[in-house]
Amino acid sequence: MSRLFISVERLDNWTAEGRASLIGDRMTLTELNRSFVMKPGVCFVKATGQDHDPNDLVGLVKSKDWLEENGGEQFESSVIYRDTAYDVIDGFIGEPLL
Secondary structure, eight states: OOOEEEEHHHHHHHHHHTSEEEETTEEEETTTTEEEEEEEEEEEEEETTOSSOTTOOTTOEEEHHHHHHTTOEEETTEEEETTEEEEEEEEEEEEEOO
């Protein structure tokens, strides 16, 4: 199974519905009995106020560590990266545990 991105909202819903459990940095999908190590990340949705994406980030998922290392700054559902503002979805990147 490959990595996955799950939004904060979806994770909250799945947890409330009993479809997932979260203990520390580990999420388990209860129906599949699959576990993932979760780390904070964002999904880039669109470059705000521009017709194109000069950094080719739209559609990509990046960890918050990547943002910090590369000078990106997040505020709520926006990220500023190299003078470009992006709308992002806040969430987590899940790496499957074998």
